[in-house]
Structure formats: C-alpha cells, structure tokens
Amino acid sequence: MSVLVLADHDLGALSPATARVVGAVSELGPVDVLVVADDPTAIAQSASALSGVAKVLTAKGSSLADGLETLLETLTVRYQYVVASAGSVGKDVMPRLAAKLDLMPVTDVVAIHGPNSFDRPIYAGNAVQTVTDNQTRHVLTVRASAFRPAASGNAAPIEALDVEVASAASLIATHRTESDTPDLATAQIVVGGGVALGSAGNFQLIESLAKKLGAAIGATRAAVDAGYAPNDWQVGQTGKIIAPDLYIAIGISGALQHLAGIQGAKKIVAINTDPEAPLVKLADVALIGDLFEIIPQLLAELDGKIP
Amino acid sequence: MKILVAIKRVVDHNVRIRVRPDGSGVETSGVRMSMNPFCKHAVEAAVQLSEAGNGDEVVVVSIGPKTANDVILTALAMGAHRGILIETDAELETLAIAKLLAKVVAEENPDLVLLGKQAVDDDSNHVGQMLAALTNRPQATFASEIKVTGQGLEVVREVDSGRETVALPLPAIVTADLRLNTPRNAALPMVMKARSKPLAVRPAAEFGVDLAPRLVVEKISPPAERVAGKTVASVAELAAFIASDVSQMEAL
Numbered sequence: 001m002s003v004l005v006l007a008d009h010d011l012g013a014l015s016p017a018t019a020r021v022v023g024a025v026s027e028l029g030p031v032d033v034l035v036v037a038d039d040p041t042a043i044a045q046s047a048s049a050l051s052g053v054a055k056v057l058t059a060k061g062s063s064l065a066d067g068l069e070t071l072l073e074t075l076t077v078r079y080q081y082v083v084a085s086a087g088s089v090g091k092d093v094m095p096r097l098a099a100k101l102d103l104m105p106v107t108d109v110v111a112i113h114g115p116n117s118f119d120r121p122i123y124a125g126n127a128v129q130t131v132t133d134n135q136t137r138h139v140l141t142v143r144a145s146a147f148r149p150a151a152s153g154n155a156a157p158i159e160a161l162d163v164e165v166a167s168a169a170s171l172i173a174t175h176r177t178e179s180d181t182p183d184l185a186t187a188q189i190v191v192g193g194g195v196a197l198g199s200a201g202n203f204q205l206i207e208s209l210a211k212k213l214g215a216a217i218g219a220t221r222a223a224v225d226a227g228y229a230p231n232d233w234q235v236g237q238t239g240k241i242i243a244p245d246l247y248i249a250i251g252i253s254g255a256l257q258h259l260a261g262i263q264g265a266k267k268i269v270a271i272n273t274d275p276e277a278p279l280v281k282l283a284d285v286a287l288i289g290d291l292f293e294i295i296p297q298l299l300a301e302l303d304g305k306i307p
Numbered sequence: 308m309k310i311l312v313a314i315k316r317v318v319d320h321n322v323r324i325r326v327r328p329d330g331s332g333v334e335t336s337g338v339r340m341s342m343n344p345f346c347k348h349a350v351e352a353a354v355q356l357s358e359a360g361n362g363d364e365v366v367v368v369s370i371g372p373k374t375a376n377d378v379i380l381t382a383l384a385m386g387a388h389r390g391i392l393i394e395t396d397a398e399l400e401t402l403a404i405a406k407l408l409a410k411v412v413a414e415e416n417p418d419l420v421l422l423g424k425q426a427v428d429d430d431s432n433h434v435g436q437m438l439a440a441l442t443n444r445p446q447a448t449f450a451s452e453i454k455v456t457g458q459g460l461e462v463v464r465e466v467d468s469g470r471e472t473v474a475l476p477l478p479a480i481v482t483a484d485l486r487l488n489t490p491r492n493a494a495l496p497m498v499m500k501a502r503s504k505p506l507a508v509r510p511a512a513e514f515g516v517d518l519a520p521r522l523v524v525e526k527i528s529p530p531a532e533r534v535a536g537k538t539v540a541s542v543a544e545l546a547a548f549i550a551s552d553v554s555q556m557e558a559l
C-alpha cells in the first residue's frame with residue numbers, strides 16, 4: 001500500500017499542515033510527497049526531512065485545479081491513496097481528481113481507524129460520519145489540525161518530474177494578508193475576535209493580545225463581512241478549522257457555524273458581556289464583561305507572566 | 308450567456324440538528340428545510356449577471372425528492388427563468404449528483420454553471436469540482452467576486468492565504484462563497500409569478516447514471532461533549548489561568 005501526499009506550501013516554504021498530513025497517513029504505507037510550485041526546491045527539502053517520507057517528487061507549475069488534476073491522474077496509478085490537506089488547494093483539486101478517476105472521495109477526515117475506515121464531520125461538526133471505503137483507490141483530504149505532525153530528521157530522495165503543469169485558467173493576481181503571526185490552521189494558541197470589536201482599528205486589540213501570547217489570529221464571519229479582519233482569518237464551517245491548545249474567543253457569540261471550526265480546541269476561554277452566549281456556556285473559563293475594558297487590563301496582567 | 312445553477316434543499320442552517328440515538332443518521336423529519344445558503348448566493352449571482360445583460364437565460368436544477376420543488380420556486384422567485392427537478396428519494400453521493408448534473412450540462416450546454424461551494428448538511432464541498440472534471444471545464448471555486456470580461460470571467464477566490472484572482476475561459480464552473488453577494492428576498496409578486504414559470508420534473512432513473520453509493524456509512528455519531536467550564540470573577544484570575552495554561556504548553 002503506498003500513499004501520495006500533495007504538499008501545501010506558501011511563499012516558497014512548506015506549510016505546517018503537510019507534516020500533519022504525513023503524520024496522519026504514514027501508517028497506511030510508505031509516503032511519497034508531491035511538491036508542485038514555481039520553485040519547488042526549498043519546499044521539497046523540507047518535505048524530504050519528514051519521517052515516513054520515502055520520496056519527494058517535484059514539478060514546476062501553479063496550483064490551479066485542472067492542471068494539478070491532470071498531473072495527479074497520471075501519478076495515481078502507482079498509489080493506493082492520494083491525499084491532501086483539507087486546505088483551499090486540497091478542497092479545490094481532490095474532488096475533481098476523484099471524479100476524473102470515477103471514485104468517491106472521503107474528505108475532511110478527522111480520524112483514521114484502519115486502511116479503509118474514516119471519520120468525517122457533517123452538519124457543521126454536529127455529527128460525525130464513520131465510512132468504509134472499499135473502492136480500489138482512496139482519494140482523501142485530511143483535516144491537518146486533527147493530527148500530530150510527523151517528526152523530522154529524515155532525508156528522503158528528491159526526484160524532479162519532467163512534466164509541465166498546464167491549466168486552462170490563469171492566476172492573474174494574489175491579495176495576501178501581511179501578518180507575522182503563526183499559521184492559523186495549525187497554531188498552538190489562537191485569539192479570535194467577533195463583530196463586537198466594532199472596527200478594523202479596534203481589531204488591533206485582538207492582534208496585540210495575540211502578539212503577546214505568540215498566537216495566531218482568528219475572526220468570525222460577521223467580523224470579516226464587516227471588514228474588520230481579512231477573510232483568511234475566518235474560523236468556522238466555511239473558514240478555517242482550528243484545534244489549538246488554547247482558543248481565546250473575544251466578543252464572539254458562538255453561532256453553530258463558528259463552533260464548527262473550534263471543536264478540536266483543548267481549552268476555550270470566552271470574554272463576553274452576555275453570560276448566556278453559547279460560547280460562554282461552552283468555554284472552560286469565561287469572564288463576563290466589556291472587552292474594551294478587559295483586554296487592556298489583561299495585557300497588563302500578562303506582562304511578565306508570559307515568556 | 309446561458310447560466311445553469313445547481314441548488315440543494317437542506318436542513319435549514321439555523322436548525323440545531325439531532326443525531327438519532329441508534330446511530331442511523333440525523334433526524335430530518337419535521338425539521339425546517341430551505342435552500343442551502345451557498346446555493347442562494349449562486350442564484351443571486353446568476354440573476355445579477357442576467358440583469359446586467361450578461362445572461363440570456365438562468366436555469367436552475369435541483370436533485371432530490373418532490374419537496375425540493377420549494378427551493379426551485381424560491382430560485383424562480385429570485386429571478387431564474389426555468390427550473391428542472393430531478394426527482395429521487397434516495398440520498399445520493401456527491402459523485403452521483405455530479406454525474407446527473409453532467410447530463411444536464413450536456414443537454415443544456417450552459418456557458419456558465421454556478422453552484423454553492425458546499426452543502427451545509429453533508430459539508431462535502433465536492434460537486435462543483437466533480438462536475439468540472441466530468442465536463443472537462445476549468446473551475447473557480449470559493450468565489451467572492453465574478454466579473455465578465457471580453458474573453459471569459461475574472462473570479463476572485465477566497466483561499467488560505469487571502470484572496471486570488473483567476474481568469475477563466477468559458478464555458479466554466481464557478482462555486483459561490485458567502486461574500487459573493489447578498490441574496491435578495493423575493494417580493495410577493497415575484498413569488499406569485501414564479502408559479503407560472505416552466506418547471507420540468509424528471510425522474511433520476513431517466514438519465515442512465517449509476518447512482519449506487521460507493522461508500523458504506525457505518526454510523527453517524529454525535530460529537531464528543533465538552534466538560535462544563537466555570538466563570539471567573541476578575542481579569543487577574545483570567546490572566547492567571549491563561550499564563551498557567553501557556554506555561555504547561557511550553558513544558559510539552
């Protein structure tokens with residue numbers, strides 16, 4: 001049984017999600033990692049260091065779905081599993097690949113019970129489906145946050161594929177969110193802000209608390225829709241799924257679509273004026289009060305307490 | 308430009324669902340149903356394109372039981388011109404849905420197919436991408452903006468690192484994200500008018516597609532419950548909790 005993992009990368013570096021995907025699937029068989037990028041060299045180096053990786057394959061090109069689908073289709077004959085993280089690239093290409101191969105994919109996998117038994121959440125995480133996949137090949141996407149990363153220290157061989165990844169679509173612009181905070185999907189601590197922040201300027205309160213804790217920043221859909229935070233900070237059913245050790249939710253009601261994104265959090269802290277807010281009910285620790293008074297005090301209190 | 312929009316009838320997104328104790332599924336009888344929110348954005352986008360002179364005809368299609376009629380009527384009231392109900396009482400997998408839609412695409416030959424990015428019941432996020440593969444068309448998923456250009460479309464997509472703009476030649480497949488637009492609420496006269504618009508009902512079996520499921524659903528379980536928490540009285544207590552939690556993390 002062999003596994004092909006499609007690597008995630010950003011700004012020329014391997015994304016932390018990939019180590020977790022490799023960690024999740026390495027029990028299924030030896031893992032080859034495929035890196036498709038304009039300049040795959042450095043990304044491939046990082047992938048080759050992951051334990052469980054037998055070989056790294058590289059190809060030059062963009063990550064647009066139709067091109068990736070064609071490349072993956074030609075590689076698939078050699079593998080029993082083709083896997084990607086359930087990030088925006090994996091979600092875009094894997095169902096497309098599956099349909100091309102006449103396979104039903106299993107996506108957003110949060111637990112692997114055996115070679116063909118998987119758990120996936122449905123209804124915004126309010127139910128979990130356990131499925132058996134008896135197809136000849138398995139096309140999977142994995143929620144990186146649900147698995148531990150593979151260790152490093154390996155030095156798997158790297159092989160450049162002589163292929164051209166071509167797409168009918170073309171990428172004409174990217175609009176990135178500049179931020180030096182950790183990767184939201186895999187961060188150990190996340191500070192999330194809701195629409196209660198009231199403005200993009202006030203959202204900097206969330207950012208300063210995040211900075212103090214070395215945390216990533218999350219937001220609700222309402223905060224993103226209002227323009228207080230960029231779309232890639234959205235956490236929830238339609239945003240990123242996170243599973244940090246600590247999630248601090250500030251001015252967030254806890255709509256079920258938001259809760260869908262935080263069910264994997266180990267500890268949840270809520271700061272809210274409303275003691276009846278669903279997030280307050282769910283939290284391990286809640287403080288009832290006005291965030292505009294609490295956050296500055298909290299920043300002062302944490303001074304010297306956090307390394 | 309002819310536009311086809313695929314819409315799904317799902318448990319209303321405000322309903323807190325209940326998992327049946329015997330693990331056989333989610334309770335859907337007697338539960339409020341409505342059009343999948345993402346599909347509403349897709350219908351709105353199609354109607355706006357048509358109103359701006361970029362769409363000659365907007366056709367909506369839904370696959371499901373007879374009751375899925377109601378979401379088609381909603382779409383017709385929003386401004387779509389014609390509806391197709393592919394009737395089946397079976398719960399189909401996304402691959403079967405995509406195959407049925409591919410047959411409709413072959414019949415209707417639309418320049419653009421709009422879908423929601425995901426259905427909020429199964430949360431699959433598959434069908435648009437699958438349909439693109441089966442019809443060999445380029446795709447732009449998770450769209451938050453669609454612009455018609457001379458050559459085709461420019462679509463802004465919401466991705467992990469922010470947003471990106473892709474250019475697509477037509478015919479193409481686009482899936483709608485929530486920030487694409489604000490779906491309209493159809494006024495009463497439009498709702499009345501919707502009833503006189505053409506709506507074809509066709510049995511799923513008529514399409515000659517293998518609808519048998521590929522996966523075996525062993526069980527549906529409720530998610531793990533969280534242990535009850537507590538409320539602290541002061542910022543100092545909260546800070547102490549956070550600091551101790553963080554220091555335990557560092558010890559790992």
Ligand SMILES: Cc1cc2nc3c(=O)[nH]c(=O)nc-3n(C[C@H](O)[C@H](O)[C@H](O)COP(=O)(O)OP(=O)(O)OC[C@H]3O[C@@H](n4cnc5c(N)ncnc54)[C@H](O)[C@@H]3O)c2cc1C
Pocket residue numbers: 193194195196219220221222223234235236237238239240250251252253254255256257258261271272273274277289290291292320344345427
């Ligand atoms: C199909 C669909 C998908 C969705 N996907 C997502 C998703 O992925 N992620 C997501 O987050 N949402 C999603 N939503 C939206 C979701 O339903 C909620 O509307 C949203 O999460 C609410 O955001 P909020 O908590 O910021 O705002 P609100 O619900 O308005 O809550 C604001 C909270 O702030 C508190 N508050 C107000 N003032 C203060 C103050 N001064 N100090 C402290 N607390 C204060 C209030 O008590 C309240 O609890 C989705 C909705 C739909 C229909």
Ligand SMILES: Nc1ncnc2c1ncn2[C@@H]1O[C@H](COP(=O)(O)O)[C@@H](O)[C@H]1O
Pocket residue numbers: 313314315316343345346349368369370371401404421422423424425426427429430431432433434435
């Ligand atoms: N039964 C259905 N009938 C019509 N369209 C559907 C159906 N199921 C899914 N779709 C379309 O595919 C999109 C994505 O659904 P899914 O892949 O199931 O998450 C939906 O938003 C619809 O546009």
